[in-house]
Amino acid sequence: MTFQDSLCKLLSAFLLCFVIAGCSDSTSSSTVNQKDFNKIYPPANGGTMIDAMTGEPSGLIAMIAGESAASAIASNIFNSLLKYDRNLDLTGELAESWEISKDKKTITFHLKPGLKWADNQSLTSEDVLFTWQKVTDENTRTPYGSDFKLVVKAETPDPSTFKVTYDAPYAPALDTWAGLHILPKHLLKDQDINTTAFSRKPVGSHYYQLVSWKNGQYLKLTRNPNATQGQARIDSLLSRIIPDKAAQFLELSADNIDSMGLNPIQYARIFPARPELNKNIALYKELGNNYTYLGFNLKRKPFDDIRVRQAINYAIDKQEIIDGVLLGLGEPVASPYKPGTRWSNPALKSYPYDPAKAKALLKDAGFIDSNGDGILEKDGKPFAFEILTNQNKEREMTGVLIQRRLREIGIDANIRVLEWASFLGRFIKPKEFDVVVLGWSLSLDPDQYSIWHSSQQAPGQFNFISYSNPRVDKLLEAGRLELDPDKRMKIYHEFSKILLEDSPIVYLSAGYGLSAIHKRVQGISNPAPPAGIGYNTYEWYIPKVYARHEINEQ
């Protein structure tokens, strides 16, 4: 029996351990190194930066892979003709300059001299032409071809000149060329781009090249000696795939990774409460890339009535959503453009929270609480509808706040949360919804023809709320033809103004992009410029004394 007794003791000791481990709110973290990371050193080359991402790229040819994990890695490997600079203005990347013809239909790109691929072959306009041919090829499995199919003629008069001609002036053209990664013709010309092994062994021209890819574990990039944009300071980038945010956070606390994206709770609650984390890790906040909105199905009654839409807009407290859901880490928006950029109309303000006005508008529209149950009625029918959203915690919480505010003015709203593919396939595509809570990106190019133009309402197209306003249609068409930035700006300021008045959607909030980066990584712009902290990653550096492998040796 002694064996059994000791086993019992062992078990209870074991149990005790759990309880202690579970209950101790010990702040006595014993991070291995107690080094002071607050000293700033001059820029130096070398080091490895480790970050974490939740998803794994399916491949590194961005036009085919499509997901954000793929573009995040691929944009370190491949160049585009143009890029956005720190203030979100277009500037040349592979192209040294570009000019637009008198009739505004032809764009001529002049490539920088002496461009090379990582394998020492020279990068010429032939490669650009080849990439264009691939993205527009019927057999290429890309959803992004349509912008490039507007090009009626693409030519390469000489190895450093690439010329495209459109049927009609197309203002978003430059933006599309800033998003197309140029691929090497000499490696891909005999390959099927949909299945090629190249997508897992890419050869590019940007700062880094891929050295290893362990499925489900990590991707490692190292400096490309032939980089077309000069040399980056950090030697290698390692991206670990850790699907769970909480696990990422533990890895960051244990100093196994250098950077990760945070959610508002981690940023606003956990970090302030844990001083020992702030010693080694710096937090960054930048303008996010998308906004959340409440969209009406304008084909359904009573949302076809502008008074009803405006009433709901007045009834929703946007600041409450920003404070409650994003913990204050967001901004209200009044147009579908990044606040503070050229396209966003500074004169526009989002609808203030004004329940009295909302009630008055609804009364105007014929909604009266005739039976005294607290819910408004019209023609004997109570004003009730369903708010649909997908499985996204922030959108769900937003829905709940909206539900309460609507109840206060006498609208009975239910919330229904769906898995994404069902949401899209069963409700959005056949337009079987009353109201949705969703997000759109705050695009860098102002053209939003596919979202708001009345011709874009067929199933599967993006104007699924069926917005139709002839004035907006005209402006959107004019904006596509106008290449002069100032005139274009006026067009889109006018467009946003009408959109805000019409209130086909209620702008709710634009959350900040939040990230935590270890202080060993220096040279990061703080506060972030409009383009976000990532615009100059090639200038980031890790001082020798802080480099990771040296720490491990101590």
Added chain:
Amino acid sequence: MLKYLLKRFIWMIPLLIGISLISFFIMHLAPGDITTSEASFNPKASEESRQKLRELYNLDKPIIVQYGLWLKRIATLDFGTSFASHQRPVFWQTKDKDGNITLGMIQEALPITLLINVLSLLLIIGVALPLGVISALNQNQLPDRGITLFVFIGFAIPGFWLALMLMYWTGVQHSWMPISGLQSLGHENLSWFGQTLDTLKHLALPVFISGITGLAGISLFVRNGMLEVLHQDYITTARSKGLNEQRVVYGHALRNALLPLITIFGLSIPGLIGGSVIAESIFAIPGMGKLFYDAVLMRDFPVIMGILTIGAILTLLGNLLADIAYAWADPRVRRGVVQ
């Protein structure tokens, strides 16, 4: 015996077809397809190009035709290529004309999941057997109560919470264990021994978590089996013969109490290839659970069907193995099979 086996094998073919047919239809009952993924909800992606993708993947054809195409491929043991993961082969590696080898998705995920599950099964058996025996021998006494309490706590504790707590305790507060992942970053530079040790260290927590939550079932099963056997007449006989207690308990009682466990292990064979989505996500382990979950979310039909088919085959084989093992262990069953 041989005839019996042959019969069982032949029966598996219509069963498999039935299973795959039902799986295929249920899979298509869920709305959406690969073109309704979150990434495709991008104004830069046009509906025409998505329609083109649907045609390329035959998703515009009636479901029965799609099933026929799938069946035709599977008849040649071709599990196809993934829609979502750049046409990676679903099951086994392929080699292109330049000699580049692309590993299959199941080929990569299965060994990892299998290793974790086999290790945790061994852990469960290794711990649950003695626990169950001790419980039975001390029925309703302190050790029995303590063990029952312990296994139920293990059963009831949320795995993800325990996982995070242990990761924090062993990885952040003390650097005893790696937190997540399958290998350390310098893994390939280690010696053979170092690599094994490194992998085992990474697997320790996931195996422990899945073991602790699975302990309750088996240990209570052993306990109750033992109790039942200990009250049989032949145990009384053995004791009255004057056999020592060790012999009675381990030689006579335990052997008989373990018989029903064979069924349980037979049933757990399909479970061996199914990973846990939550554990794999938290520990960042690229196993079968995450593979299947992501495939379902992406509506990556070839991958879903591939995993379901292989799962079905293994389940049927597991049942067969359990029956054979039963026949081997229990003469009464053996006689029934041969006749």
